[in-house]
Amino acid sequence: MDFLTIFRVLWDRLAAWVTVLAGLIAVILGIVGVRDNVYVAAQMPYVISGGILGLFLLGLGATLWLSADLHDQWRVLLEIRDQRDAPAEGSREPTTSNAR
């Protein structure tokens, strides 16, 4: 399986991971910036850009991850419902493309 296929199937989870990683990096950079400054006025930009922006990115990553789970669940449920409601003759069979 090449990278493009992986990206197409798992783009939502990849986006979640990238966002969470960016959030962690922002928090760490914020901590480093605050640690190197003794003045509160100089620390505040780091608190905002590191701490608050980091929390924002972590929250966004968690939302993307949960959203991907819900999306998978939704697709499987739709497939089950369609299979159940389809007539016996010429009915589609369940596919394994969504099974993880």
Add this chain to the structure above:
Amino acid sequence: MIMVNLVGFVLIVAGYLVCRATAEPSRIQLATSIASGGLVVTLAGNIVWLFGNLREVTRLRRQVLIGSATAKPPDVPAFGSAEGRPPTASVLVSSPSMSRYHRPDCLLVAGKAVKATSLAAHRRAGRKPCQVCRPDAEMEVAGTEATG
């Protein structure tokens, strides 16, 4: 969701820019409030959005479960003997148009005209096991218990 996150991001960036441009305590306090407000707006928006999606998934799940509970049981002809045999895992059902075989109680065959056939016959016909009821899973367990 995109809109809420965009608004939150803009507020955080605005707070950062205001904070970086001044050393005045009141302005710094304002900047921190703007940035914190952006974070709160984003988190609240994401939570509301996730709960909305969760509610939709729950509604669909209920629809699927209630539908399968009220569906007519599959019409499984007698298999093996004249008086018939209760459906077990060894009795697998399918129809000529299907490319997979199922357990008799699988919700994907509920209400459909299916026939019970042996596993060997299904395999000879080139059918694969259903990925929802997984008829092979029980057989694998039974095989493991028999050998172990």
